[in-house]
Amino acid sequence: MLDMVLATGFIHLTLGNLVMWLIAFFFIYLAIRKSYEPLLLVPIGFGILIVNLPLTFLMEEGEGLLWRFYHYGLEWEVIPPLIFLGLGAMTxxxxxxANPKTLLLGAGAQFGVYVAFFGALFLGFSVPEACSIGIIGGADGPTTIYTTVHLAPHLLGATAIAAYSYMSLVPIIQPPIMRLLTTEKERKIVMKQLRPVSKREKILFPLVTVVVICLIVPASAPLMGMFMLGNLFKECGVVKRLSDAAANELMNIVTIVLGVSVGATMSAAHFLKLQVISVFIMGIVAFAFSTTAGILLAKFMNFFTKEKINPLIGSAGVSAVPMAARVSQLMGSKADPKNFLLMHAMGPNVAGVIGTVVAAGVFIALAG
Amino acid sequence: MSEVTAPMAGKIIDVKVEVGDTVNEDDELLILEAMKMEMPLVASTSGRVKEIRCKKGDSVGADDILVVIE
Amino acid sequence: MVDWELAVKIFLFGLSTVFGSLAALIGAIYAFGRILKLLEKKGN
Structure with missing residues (x-):
């Protein structure tokens, strides 16, 4: 009789497990009721729940199902590059x-990455840990996961959740900063419509980019390579099946495995530490500084350029695609309903993704 | 005479005026959807709607003339 | 103990690489844009 009771999970439940259940239910609630990143938070939340059921040994090294997902998917670095393949096919x-100078805004908005990096160091994190926390400021989920698995895998749950939750909070975090740093007149700057871009240019772009970026930062090759391959699939027009598969079926499959694996790293013993709170605080600091730096750089560039840039697109340099660009559009049309910044903001927005991948490559090369 | 053009490629998901309507500057004429975002297109000047060159559900390209106001 | 020397190196090298690589990309985009234009002219 006693043996039977001992074989159930009940008496092995810890208070920590119960707290993690609440966190799991909270994420699932946010996903279902508030539509915050449901594609990720549903599998992550569920992963958290089942990994906190005692005696299931789902994360047991060498035998647990979720450990296998985590090990072969994330530790082997298969999943984040496959997500980038899909992103490339959608971007x-x-x-x-059409307006290459907006690329600089995507670089400027990486500034917050380094603010959070130093912030984390001051809070007592090691250099590799600080890299993983800083990269949250790039606002790019798969890159954050890729970097953290490389440099500080014990922080994965915290950095991944921080990255994805702040990404979905971009429409709340950015507007006050944008209003504070711009004048009404600047917000009303109307930008000239972008020139059409030829198919040839679009096909050449991924080829040229992968060569340029990977020569400069070889460590960025797994993410950059897949990103540009996906984009070549999309633009070349002769492999529609591959492009569709990368952007839809494959993307959905790896998203499931990614979400569950990230959730599975969040067992009570691993997640309920004071460190996690610091990660979340540094994450929002990183977002705020990235937004600020993007806007200030746009204002700075206006001293030199003939055609004025609306500083509201600077904040879109944080890579949360396309949320940050939508925020620029909303703020712009609030200032002047005839102002359409969406497409202009997409330039810094996708440049931000490249910038974040480069920053991650440097982190991995130097701190790994 | 003034033309309202599409600021970017997208889909017209609502037409809020009819030919002959009187509109004021910044009144909403159309709703354009691009990148899963709905954006109102507003009148460039006050006047009378002379011509509507699109209908609900149309896909439009950047710079297409959508509404003519006189 | 935090290795501040490494941290500063990562910061300086990181930020300049981010700007450097995106600036190089700007150059590349302008360059191939121009080459394509030249080729199109020759084609005509």
Missing amino acids: DFGPMI
Whole structure:
């Protein structure tokens, strides 16, 4: 009789497990009722729940199901690059090719990455841990996961959740900063419509980019390579099946495995530490500084350029695609309903993704 | 005479005026959807709607003339 | 103990690489844009 009771999970439940259940239910609630990143938070939330059921040994090294997902998917670095393949197949680089100087805004908005990096160091994190926390400021989920698995896998749950939750909070985090740093007149700057970009340019772009970026930062090759391959699939027009598969079926499959694996790293013993709170605080600091730096850089560039840039597109340099660009559009049309910034903001937005991948490559090369 | 053009490629998901309507500057004429975002297109000047060159559900390209106001 | 020297190196090298690589990309985009234009002219 006693043996039977001992074989059930009940008496092995810890208070920590119950707290993690609440967190799991909270994420699932946010996903279902508030539509915050449901594609990720549903599998993550469920992963958290089942990994906190005692005696299931789902994350037991060498035998647990979720450990296998985590090990072969994330530790082997298969999943984040496959997500980038899908992102590449969904991304239109046209607005960026039409106005290449907006690429600089995507670089400027990486500034917050380094603010959070130093912030984390001051809070007592090690250099590799600080890299993983800083990269949250790039606002790019798969890159954050890729970097953290490389440098500080014990922080994966915290950095991944921080990245994805702040990404979905971009429409709340950014507007106050944008209002504070711009004048009414600047917000009303109307930008000239972008020139059409030829098919040839769009096909050449991924080829040229992968060569340029990977020569400069070889460690960024897994993400950059897949990103540009996906984009070549999309733009070349002769492999529609591959492009569709990368952007839809494959993307959905790896998203399931990714979400569950991230959730599975969040057992009570691993997640309920004071460190996690610091990660979340540094994450929002990173977002705020990235937004600020993007806007200030746009204002700075206006000293030199003939055609004025609306500083509201600077904040879109944080890579949360396309949420950050939508925020620029909303703020712009609030200032002047005839102002359409969406496409202009897409330039810095997709440049931000490239910038974040480069920053991650440097982190991995130097801190790994 | 003034034309309202599409600021970017997208889909017209609502037409809020009819030919002959009188509109004021910044009144909403159409709702354009691009990148899963709905954006109102507003009148560039006050006047009378002379011509509507699109209908609900149309896909439009950047710079297409959508509404003519006089 | 935090290795501040490494941290500063990562910061300086990181930020300049981010700007450097995106600036190089801007150059590349302008360059191939121009080459394509030249080729199209020759084609005509």
